[in-house]
Amino acid sequence: MHSAPSVTYPVGRSRGATRILIVLWALGACCAGASCYLLDSAGWRQLLLVLSVAFSGVAAGFGLRRDGAAVLHFDGLCWSLTGADTTRSVRAAQASVALDFQSLMLVRLAEPGRARRWIWIEHRTMPERWRDVRRAVYSRAPSAAPAGDPWRATAPADAP
Known part of the structure; x- marks a missing residue:
């Protein structure tokens, strides 16, 4: 079996992501x-809900701006x-696909x-x-141990 090709691919901000x-x-x-509309009383729970939505939007905006x-x-x-x-550079990592939309992938580098580092890879790049x-x-990933001779794995032990 052949191994995967070595490849260099640019990543960065992803419009799809x-x-x-x-x-x-x-x-x-x-x-x-x-x-908030369906609940009649305006209390601390609704305020907490609105603040959490606003905070998550701001945090996502800063996170998107940071991706270079x-x-x-x-x-x-x-x-x-x-x-x-x-x-934030990563060396000697293993990659695994978390989401695959065929033209957009979310990959985890460990x-x-x-x-762990999460990156989006886009087809259009x-x-x-x-x-x-x-x-x-x-x-x-290729195994570290050599495969040996595959034809000897099935041969009898006393064969010459």
């Missing part, structure tokens, strides 16, 4: 507004992420001893390398 986040926030805000351009690289064994913010990055993300 921004749209998903805005839609989810708007749905939550509508549900919070409906519950970076380069995701797979060398055949592990993943690395480098970019303008060198304090590096031993460090916090580099369409000519999209299939390569998908193959690399879904590939199994």
Whole structure:
């Protein structure tokens, strides 16, 4: 079996991820507004609900603004992420797909001893390398032990 190709892919702000986040926030805000409307008494619970919706919107806005351009690289064994913010660079990480919308993927990079990093990968960033990055993300990591001779695994132990 062949291993996945090494690939370099640019990542950064994702319009698709921004749209998903805005839609989810708007749905939550509508549900919070409906519950405040349906409950007669204006008390501390409704105030807490409105403040939590406002705080989550502000936090999401700052989080979206913070995402900068970076380069995701797979060398055949592990993943690395480098970019303008060198304090948050990731080396020797394992990648796993959390969400896959075919043209937009949410990928988790896990590096031993460090916090996980979540990144969005978009097809429109580099369409000519999209299939390569998908193959690399879904590939199994190669084992460290050599495979040996496959034909000897089925041969009898006393065979010459």
